[in-house]
Amino acid sequence: MSSPAASPVRVAVLISGTGSNMAALIDAAQAGASGYEIALVLSNIEGAGGLAVAAAKGVKTVAIPHKPFGKDREAHEQAVDAALRDAGVQVVALAGYMRILTPWLVRAWDGRMLNIHPSLLPLYPGLDTHARAIAAGDAEGGCTVHLVTEGVDEGPILGQARVPILADDTPSALSERVKTAEHTLYPQVLGDFCKGLARK
Numbered sequence: 001m002s003s004p005a006a007s008p009v010r011v012a013v014l015i016s017g018t019g020s021n022m023a024a025l026i027d028a029a030q031a032g033a034s035g036y037e038i039a040l041v042l043s044n045i046e047g048a049g050g051l052a053v054a055a056a057k058g059v060k061t062v063a064i065p066h067k068p069f070g071k072d073r074e075a076h077e078q079a080v081d082a083a084l085r086d087a088g089v090q091v092v093a094l095a096g097y098m099r100i101l102t103p104w105l106v107r108a109w110d111g112r113m114l115n116i117h118p119s120l121l122p123l124y125p126g127l128d129t130h131a132r133a134i135a136a137g138d139a140e141g142g143c144t145v146h147l148v149t150e151g152v153d154e155g156p157i158l159g160q161a162r163v164p165i166l167a168d169d170t171p172s173a174l175s176e177r178v179k180t181a182e183h184t185l186y187p188q189v190l191g192d193f194c195k196g197l198a199r200k
Contacts, residue, residue, distance in 0.1 A: 009194035010039040012089040014080075014097040019050020020179060021095035021116060021186050026057050028187030035195035040087040042080060044099055060087065066099065077105040084109075091197065093190055094148065103150050113148040114193065116186050118178050120144060120160055125153035130171035130178065141165050141174050143182045145189040159189035 008029070013022045022041055028034045041054035046063040054061050062083050069076040084092065094115040106113065119129035121144040133141045142162040147155035161181040165174060 006198040008035060008037040009090050009197055010088050011036045011091045011093055011190065011194065012040040012042055012084050012087060013038060013054075013093045013095050015041060015043050015048055015050040015095050016045050016098040017048055017050060017096050019048070019053055019095060021182055022050050023053050023057070024183035025093060025095065025187050025190060026054060026059055028191065030057070034187065034191040035198060036091070036190060039089055040084065042083060044076070044080075044097070050096075073099075073102050074104050077102055081105060081108055091190075091194060093186070095186070100152065101148065106148055106150050109148070111147065112197075114145055114158065114190060115148050115153075115155070116182055117144050117146065117153050118142075118175065118182070120162065121146060121153055121157060128171075130174040134165060134169055134171060134174065138165055141178055143178050143185055145186055158193060159185055161185040 013025055015022050026038045029036055029038050038059050041051060041059050041061045043051055043063050044066045046065045048063065051061045051063060064076065064079050064083060066076045090112065092109050092113040094113065119133065120140065120142045124132045130141060140162045142160055144157055145159045146157045149155040161184065163177050163181050
């Protein structure tokens with residue numbers, strides 16, 4: 001007899017905006033055989049556009065605005081962490097979550113928190129990645145899924161997708177093509193990661 005299939009890994013997606021990568025992750029999960037399910041979409045911005053998108057797809061959402069916490073970033077993250085654990089989350093996927101995390105939250109989810117970054121890391125960590133790649137005369141841009149560590153965009157790389165930079169490219173045009181690549185790469189890498197986790 002074959003052994004029963006492992007239950008999908010419960011994933012939370014953290015967003016701050018419209019959540020286009022989040023939507024791609026949900027769609028892949030709902031299509032089946034991804035190895036994960038989206039148990040929660042959480043935003044630090046009340047009314048973030050992605051919350052309505054997730055709710056329309058039948059996914060539980062919660063907003064925990066950071067502003068009431070003032071400068072106490074760790075207190076905000078403790079509230080976020082409590083919501084993640086209440087939802088039975090096993091893996092966290094950052095998708096346009098515009099907060100620099102404190103070591104406290106990174107350590108709490110060490111080895112179980114992923115991020116997608118719009119460059120071929122280790123090139124161009126941080127912001128303005130497309131403008132920097134064009135200015136450098138690079139032939140390619142792209143995106144990277146990596147584990148989150150305490151250094152910004154420094155964690156182990158789990159997967160990359162390459163996108164040619166065209167002769168007359170602008171940062172906005174390159175950004176749109178990279179975003180299309182992100183929507184394929186992130187579900188694939190998250191699925192592989194969760195299937196590996198389930199086998200452990």
